Amino acid sequence: xxxxxxxxxxxxxxxxxxxxxxxxxxxxxxxxxxxxxxxxxxxxxxxxxxxxxxxxxxxxxxxxxxxxxxxxxxxxxxxxxxxxxxxxxxxxxxxxxxxxxxxxxxxxxxxxxxxxxxxxxxxxxxxxxxxxxxxxxxxxxxxxxxxxxxxxxxxxxxxxxxxxxxxxxxxxxxxxxxxxxxxxxxxxxxxxxxxxxxxxxxxxxxxxxxxxxxxxxxxxxxxxxxxxxxxxxxxxxxxxxxxxxxxxxxxxxxxxxxxxxxxxxxxxxxxxxxxxxx
Amino acid sequence: xxxxxxxxxxxxxxxxxxxxxxxxxxxxxxxxxxxxxxxxxxxxxxxxxxxxxxxxxxxxxxxxxxxxxxxxxxxxxxxxxxxxxxxxxxxxxxxxxxxxxxxxxxxxxxxxxxxxxxxxxxxxxxxxxxxxxxxxxxxxxxxxxxxxxxxxxxxxxxxxxxxxxxxxxxxxxxxxxxxxxxxxxxxxxxxxxxxxxxxxxxxxxxxxxxxxxxxxxxxxxxxxxxxxxxxxxxxxxxxxxxxxxxxxxxxxxxxxxxxxxxxxxxxxxxxxxxxxxxxxxxxxxxxxxxxxxxxxxxxxxxxxxxxxxxxxxxxxxxxxxxxxxxxxxxxxxxxxxxxxxxxxxxxxxxxxxxxxxxxxxx
Numbered sequence: 001x002x003x004x005x006x007x008x009x010x011x012x013x014x015x016x017x018x019x020x021x022x023x024x025x026x027x028x029x030x031x032x033x034x035x036x037x038x039x040x041x042x043x044x045x046x047x048x049x050x051x052x053x054x055x056x057x058x059x060x061x062x063x064x065x066x067x068x069x070x071x072x073x074x075x076x077x078x079x080x081x082x083x084x085x086x087x088x089x090x091x092x093x094x095x096x097x098x099x100x101x102x103x104x105x106x107x108x109x110x111x112x113x114x115x116x117x118x119x120x121x122x123x124x125x126x127x128x129x130x131x132x133x134x135x136x137x138x139x140x141x142x143x144x145x146x147x148x149x150x151x152x153x154x155x156x157x158x159x160x161x162x163x164x165x166x167x168x169x170x171x172x173x174x175x176x177x178x179x180x181x182x183x184x185x186x187x188x189x190x191x192x193x194x195x196x197x198x199x200x201x202x203x204x205x206x207x208x209x210x211x212x213x214x215x216x217x218x219x220x221x222x223x224x225x226x227x228x229x230x231x232x233x234x235x236x237x238x239x240x241x242x243x244x245x246x247x248x249x250x251x252x253x254x255x256x257x258x259x260x261x262x263x264x265x266x267x268x269x270x271x272x273x274x275x276x277x278x
Numbered sequence: 279x280x281x282x283x284x285x286x287x288x289x290x291x292x293x294x295x296x297x298x299x300x301x302x303x304x305x306x307x308x309x310x311x312x313x314x315x316x317x318x319x320x321x322x323x324x325x326x327x328x329x330x331x332x333x334x335x336x337x338x339x340x341x342x343x344x345x346x347x348x349x350x351x352x353x354x355x356x357x358x359x360x361x362x363x364x365x366x367x368x369x370x371x372x373x374x375x376x377x378x379x380x381x382x383x384x385x386x387x388x389x390x391x392x393x394x395x396x397x398x399x400x401x402x403x404x405x406x407x408x409x410x411x412x413x414x415x416x417x418x419x420x421x422x423x424x425x426x427x428x429x430x431x432x433x434x435x436x437x438x439x440x441x442x443x444x445x446x447x448x449x450x451x452x453x454x455x456x457x458x459x460x461x462x463x464x465x466x467x468x469x470x471x472x473x474x475x476x477x478x479x480x481x482x483x484x485x486x487x488x489x490x491x492x493x494x495x496x497x498x499x500x501x502x503x504x505x506x507x508x509x510x511x512x513x514x515x516x517x518x519x520x521x522x523x524x525x526x527x528x529x530x531x532x533x534x535x536x537x538x539x540x541x542x543x544x545x546x547x548x549x550x551x552x553x554x555x556x557x558x559x560x561x562x563x564x565x566x567x568x569x570x571x572x573x574x575x576x577x578x579x580x581x582x583x584x585x586x587x588x589x590x591x592x593x594x595x596x597x598x599x600x601x602x603x604x605x606x607x608x609x610x611x612x613x614x615x616x617x618x619x620x621x622x623x624x625x626x627x628x629x630x631x632x633x634x635x636x637x638x639x640x
Contacts, residue, residue, distance in 0.1 A: 175365060175367060177363040177364070177365050177367035178367045178369060180334055180354070180361075180363065180367070181361070181363055181367040181369075181425075181428075182369075182380065182384075183334075183353075183354045183355045184332060184333075184334075184354050184355065184360055184361045184429075185355070185360065185380055185381030185384065185428065185429075185432060186355045186356075186381050186384050186385045186432070187355055187380075187381075187384040188355065188384070191384050195369075195380070195384070196369060199371040200370075200371070
């Protein structure tokens with residue numbers, strides 16, 4: 001940014017090249033990510049109170065891995081996430097197909113209803129779920145993994161619209177002539193679906209599934225309302241640990257969760273961007 | 279020529295989409311072994327008609343018969359026809375071999391037979407070497423061959439092609455035109471192509487149906503269509519045309535005397551009497567540029583002033599105007615290197631044989 005050539009070459013719309021814009025962007029990113037970066041950094045802090053940095057250690061990661069309650073919560077989270085992902089992906093794909101392919105009376109309200117879980121405040125959803133399960137007398141005290149049923153159902157409810165959106169985006173670029181070509185060659189509707197559509201949707205399905213998985217894994221609000229003392233998930237466990245004492249063990253657990261989410265989300269995005277090559 | 283049986287019969291077919299009539303009472307008979315073209319401007323209904331034959335559109339009324347069987351209620355996957363789509367629609371996640379074999383796989387053909395027939399079909403389009411490749415490793419022309427092989431491997435009675443050459447560059451287009459004709463002769467089945475390019479239709483087809491706004495305007499061989507169009511629309515659509523308003527003025531010995539407004543009177547051979555106002559049309563390549571003093575030799579000659587000459591290498595397009603203000607265009611082949619000696623602004627004479635005049639009553 002030398003002053004030799006007076007702002008030579010910066011066009012009127014190239015905001016990202018202007019110094020003041022860059023400063024604002026930097027400040028925004030710092031503001032957004034500083035808490036997370038601090039969280040991750042202090043998970044390595046050699047201090048029980050974890051207020052001031054004292055030194056580097058992996059002791060608290062070790063503690064986290066040896067915490068039975070934490071491990072149990074993690075297993076619960078994974079189980080719920082697994083089942084939620086499978087069902088959400090199927091449901092979401094079906095919704096996407098229906099909206100992409102067909103016209104039917106009430107399509108607009110239907111589309112709105114399907115998108116509702118994305119826009120509705122999580123608290124409302126959580127309270128609604130709680131009220132619903134107690135109203136219909138959902139059985140409690142079931143054995144594992146059936147006792148995770150309520151949470152899983154709740155997770156499916158808010159996950160499948162996200163899958164639907166992702167799959168729908170993928171379907172938007174589908175060349176319908178491929179479908180017709182397959183029919184023309186003798187395929188039944190089912191064969192067309194199995195041989196042509198599913199392979200095409202695959203990147204969208206995988207991206208949607210990964211999204212559903214991370215949503216389920218990370219969820220706190222809705223899970224908080226639908227879980228009980230014997231059905232604790234990872235985020236809920238971390239919350240209770242925070243209320244108990246804020247040692248770096250909490251940071252460690254959180255960092256692990258962030259890392260898993262980051263990896264899965266990155267894979268999902270990479271897969272979604274591959275659709276341009278087809 | 280032998281009486282060939284009719285393989286496709288479209289009878290009074292109508293297709294409406296909401297308030298729009300895409301196909302308006304169309305009846306066409308296509309003979310077995312023919313190379314048939316559906317030609318017309320965008321929106322004339324030719325693709326809709328093709329799709330009705332393939333089964334992707336159900337006629338609002340009328341019938342489609344293939345080999346004398348009514349195709350009502352017959353789904354596209356059960357019809358004895360196959361289609362090559364405009365975008366080729368080659369399956370991106372399958373190899374060339376799997377693409378071509380797909381039609382056989384979904385109808386439970388034994389694997390050995392699939393292998394045999396796929397290699398046979400690939401040989402027809404010279405793509406055997408590409409069997410293991412994926413479509414994203416192929417060029418547009420190669421993908422088209424895969425689409426062709428994929429359709430032909432099913433041994434359909436009719437092959438339908440939707441704008442097969444529109445996506446190819448000019449040089450490849452001409453080569454493919456010849457190849458398709460050769461392929462059709464080799465395989466021996468009926469080909470029906472849809473095109474908006476009259477060049478394509480004229481050079482490839484045995485017979486052409488010209489459509490406009492969902493109606494058939496004329497069905498004829500390329501020569502008949504070009505030299506004897508039956509209406510002003512067809513005359514204008516196929517090739518270029520000089521059209522003049524005229525008036526019939528007498529009929530004797532199979533010859534119509536016509537007064538062309540602003541040009542004069544000429545006798546045109548015509549099978550029947552006509553009266554009143556009509557149009558006469560002359561193809562630009564039927565015009566001749568006469569040098570001053572050159573013998574008219576039975577040509578109908580008109581003095582003109584040259585407005586513009588467009589040089590096209592093998593020929594020159596001359597745009598001239600008569601004394602009465604009528605525009606005339608002539609296409610003159612550049613027979614020798616210095617053949618065209620005239621330039622804009624020069625006076626010249628343009629003439630044509632009266633027998634080359636087209637009389638358009640409509």
